Amino acid sequence: MIQKSPLRYPGGKSRAVKIISEHIPKDTTQICSPFFGGGSLEIHWAQNGIRVYGYDSFGPLVDFWQVLLKNPKKLANNVKKFHPLKKEEFYKLQKIQMESKNKLERATVFFVLNRTSFSGSTLSGGMASGGKDNNPRFTKSSIAKLESFKIKNLSIELMDF
Template structure:
């Protein structure tokens, strides 16, 4: 496999280490790729790199508004974004003070999207992703080690390098179901939803609400009704196995237990 583009984000549960298990399940004759829980984007970037223009349409989505702003600005305004990130990096001498400055109004930012423009949100998201514990942004705490080792020139350079892969890509900030129900020919959907065992975790969003409020039973029912081909990565759980009894399940291990669930027509 050729060297794949590396996401500039640190993302808990990201799939960069699982690509060898995931990519063989992607059909070769698809016209449209959709990823409604794009997260750090490792699977999307791998597929974009491998398929390129053989896939006519790419659509990525995430309910995390700040993450949406980041990917949108990387696509549309990478040069200014990289310049601002570099300036922030070179002028910052106190990582904790930077963290406190960026998080002091997080509740207001979560409640009012107009409190900060999309570009400023993108800058804020990336910096916090690089200087918080495990890249958890608003739901995590400051990490001096991450500030010293993860907020680097090379991490900012990846923002510039990844931008061409987003050219022409549809980027949205809606519910995952929009990608399931919209018509299309030869559509393939990859889904990496919040894991069942992480229901009580607080990995994503302010106070982790993007994880704790996810309805797994409704998700399974929606996938059962989806007419497109799809592949899901999930954690292993008797409850999830029961919810997805209608799907083909392939189990594999990567650092921790994880399963592949796929539509039998895929």
């Protein structure tokens, strides 16, 4: 099964994967990605046998990826508790995101905010419109994709270059 990034990410490269990948030499076995973000390129490369060492300087994003790679079912089960998300809960979660000391909680909240915020902006934007208690991008199917996420050859660490 071909995996895709479960995130909406500003500046994401999902539409450019093919074009960018054409510039990677065929004999490449490892790639260091200093700006991991939504991970579309990196997931593609990992699925094609390239060992990817990903890095990002945004802690909540790194927490999300680390938890997803280690325990996708646990993450999905935590995310389910917030579905559907009411608008008044959205802003509470933004505050929790920055104050929580628990990595699983930060990863969970990051995904919920990513799927419900305008353009996936997570902390800087408001809740995307989609009705009073409804968000068209935070769906049961988006949560199910977390549960089945499995990728080899991929790691991500918190680092600023």
